[in-house]
Amino acid sequence: MTIDLYTKLESFAQTDSSAVKLDDSGHGFTDSSRLTLATINYYDNGPDIRGKWSSSRYALNWQMFDRTDPFTPSSRLAVWSGATQMHEPGFFEHYLEAKLHLDLMGVACRLFYKDLVTETLKMPKIKDKPAPMLGQFISKYPGSVYHYGAVTRMSWDEFDELTVELFLEQSLHATILVDQIANNLKDPKNLLRGRYDPKGLWRGKGKKKVKP
Numbered sequence: 644m645t646i647d648l649y650t651k652l653e654s655f656a657q658t659d660s661s662a663v664k665l666d667d668s669g670h671g672f673t674d675s676s677r678l679t680l681a682t683i684n685y686y687d688n689g690p691d692i693r694g695k696w697s698s699s700r701y702a703l704n705w706q707m708f709d710r711t712d713p714f715t716p717s718s719r720l721a722v723w724s725g726a727t728q729m730h731e732p733g734f735f736e737h738y739l740e741a742k743l744h745l746d747l748m749g750v751a752c753r754l755f756y757k758d759l760v761t762e763t764l765k766m767p768k769i770k771d772k773p774a775p776m777l778g779q780f781i782s783k784y785p786g787s788v789y790h791y792g793a794v795t796r797m798s799w800d801e802f803d804e805l806t807v808e809l810f811l812e813q814s815l816h817a818t819i820l821v822d823q824i825a826n827n828l829k830d831p832k833n834l835l836r837g838r839y840d841p842k843g844l845w846r847g848k849g850k851k852k853v854k855p
Contacts, residue, residue, distance in 0.1 A: 672723045672782055672790050675811040677709040680844050682716050683807055685797075685821050685835040686726075696738050699728040701773055703795060703807060704833075708844075715846050716838075727778030727795050732763040735777040748791050755792060755813040763796060772799035797821075805835060817841070 684704040692700040706721040708714075718724060730738070736756065739745050745753050759777065766775040775798040780790040792813040798806055809817045821837030838845060 672780065672788075672793070673707050673709055675814075675816050677722075678707055678811070678816070678839075679711060679842055680708040680716065681809070681817075681819075681839040682706045683819060683821055683837045683839075684825065684827075684833050685805060685807075685837075686830075686832050687834055688832050694730070694734070696730070697728065699730055701729040701776060701797070703727045703729060703778060703797065710844065711842075713844050713846050715848055723782070725780070725782060727780060729773075729776040729778045729795075729797055731774055732760045732777050735779070736760045739779070744789060744791070747789075752792050752813055755810075756794075759794060759796070759810070766798055769799045769801060772803075773797075805837075807837065809839065 682705070686702045686704065688698075688700050688702065690700065692698065694700060704726045705724060706716060706718065707723040708716060708720060709722050710720065714720060739756065745756070748756070763775050763777055768774045775796060778795045778797070780793040780795070782788040782790065792811070794810045796808040796810070798808075800806065805821045807819045807821050808815060809819065817839045819837050819839050821835050823836040825833045825836050827833040
């Protein structure tokens with residue numbers, strides 16, 4: 644699959660019925676209908692890190708939950724946890740193409756990636772901040788499962804704030820401001836934190852749950 648072939652796919656997109664669903668078999672990755680809360684940690688691993696698909700300078704560490712009652716998030720309660728390595732859109736697209744991942748997607752899913760890359764390349768770049776980047780959700784252990792159609796994008800704005808967009812099932816699911824200073828003494832590379840909590844379920848440690 645080459646980039647030029649993307650244009651030939653568009654005429655088939657409306658009739659394509661093979662949009663990829665998230666494969667959570669044995670990995671616990673949640674789909675949009677079950678996701679109730681997510682925590683995000685932003686990492687800057689330093690300029691000495693050589694950018695590779697599996698280990699990049701910038702990364703987002705995720706924990707996802709499907710609980711419906713107020714709770715204190717922890718790794719024990721997460722239905723999925725993992726990191727998205729963040730890459731510039733050109734490298735992101737080239738890797739998926741070169742490793743034949745695009746060939747495994749349905750037409751609509753391939754067009755989703757193409758449009759997302761094109762849109763990200765057009766986004767403004769803020770001086771002294773990383774350019775807008777994309778990350779692919781991948782489950783590991785056992786094996787590796789690529790969750791096609793599940794992508795995250797991070798971008799900085801002129802107010803020095805980091806925004807993370809969560810795409811699930813080829814659609815924008817949430818826009819999340821990651822602006823809490825992490826103060827992680829055990830890992831100073833963890834700079835910021837944020838969370839997706841549309842139902843107000845998050846409870847800090849020692850905080851009583853609110854009765855309905």
